Amino acid sequence: MTVLFVSDLHLDASRPAITALFLDFLAGEARQAEALYILGDLFEAWVGDDDPGEPGASVCATLRALAARGVPVFLMRGNRDFLYGQAMAERCGATLLPDPCVISLHGRPTLLMHGDLLCSDDAAYQAFRRQVRDPAWQANFLAQPLPARQAFAAQARAASRQHQAGVSEMITDVTPATVESTLASYGVDRLIHGHTHRPAIHALTVNGQPAIRVVLGDWYEQGSVLRASADGLALTAI
Numbered sequence: 049m050t051v052l053f054v055s056d057l058h059l060d061a062s063r064p065a066i067t068a069l070f071l072d073f074l075a076g077e078a079r080q081a082e083a084l085y086i087l088g089d090l091f092e093a094w095v096g097d098d099d100p101g102e103p104g105a106s107v108c109a110t111l112r113a114l115a116a117r118g119v120p121v122f123l124m125r126g127n128r129d130f131l132y133g134q135a136m137a138e139r140c141g142a143t144l145l146p147d148p149c150v151i152s153l154h155g156r157p158t159l160l161m162h163g164d165l166l167c168s169d170d171a172a173y174q175a176f177r178r179q180v181r182d183p184a185w186q187a188n189f190l191a192q193p194l195p196a197r198q199a200f201a202a203q204a205r206a207a208s209r210q211h212q213a214g215v216s217e218m219i220t221d222v223t224p225a226t227v228e229s230t231l232a233s234y235g236v237d238r239l240i241h242g243h244t245h246r247p248a249i250h251a252l253t254v255n256g257q258p259a260i261r262v263v264l265g266d267w268y269e270q271g272s273v274l275r276a277s278a279d280g281l282a283l284t285a286i
């Protein structure tokens with residue numbers, strides 16, 4: 049059986065073809081999977097689980113139907129969809145995963161991350177992340193009416209296009225030393241993450257031992273899926 053991993057779909061009403069591609073994937077290959085892991089940035093923006101709009105409504109309903117057919121669905125927050133709460137988990141019939149999270153993948157301990165925590169050299173972004181992950185900040189933001197949050201998000205995304213500190217769109221690559229220290233601290237030799245939009249399977253050495261780091265691809269131009277089976281890992285554009 050195959051476990052599927054995707055991330056960085058950045059689904060948005062402005063890119064309906066990619067939402068259609070993902071819904072086809074959920075109605076097709078995902079139905080035969082052992083489990084589906086979505087490792088962050090499923091959506092381009094997420095201002096609260098109470099947003100009834102598209103593409104969230106269709107995607108959550110399809111994920112819930114997939115889970116109801118017996119395929120476990122796991123969701124991790126990204127740097128864009130960091131406001132997921134338990135309501136989102138229920139909407140999608142999914143389990144919300146902490147970041148980082150260790151799973152047993154066909155018997156091998158594997159570290160799952162969105163990947164933004166590995167970009168430790170980007171001090172401005174890490175400061176922004178600490179702020180927006182603070183429960184008090186989130187409660188304050190979520191207490192505002194949905195239209196106000198949507199307006200704020202539109203402004204934040206416009207600002208990020210002007211590369212203002214914190215929410216700038218420039219995605220740096222991971223800091224190698226941080227990758228190694230993270231793997232060492234969890235005592236695992238496999239890491240799967242997204243975020244950098246630099247899909248690849250990297251061999252590295254941690255404390256003199258071989259390890260691998262799988263980077264999932266974004267879905268801006270096409271899909272990208274990691275298929276993990278007992279025979280190994282295959283990272284493919286779809």
Ligand SMILES: O=C(CCCCNC(=O)Nc1ccc(S(=O)(=O)N2CCN(c3cc(Cl)cc(C(F)(F)F)c3)CC2)cc1)NO
Nearest residue numbers: 093094127128167170173185186189201204215216219220
């Ligand atoms: O990798 C890197 C960098 C990678 C790229 C980082 N850029 C990036 O993530 N941008 C970004 C993320 C989310 C959105 S949003 O539209 O979904 N939305 C904005 C308003 N939201 C908000 C919530 C809270 Cl609680 C607090 C705030 C506040 F006050 F801080 F602004 C805002 C909710 C979320 C818009 C843009 N560097 O290495």
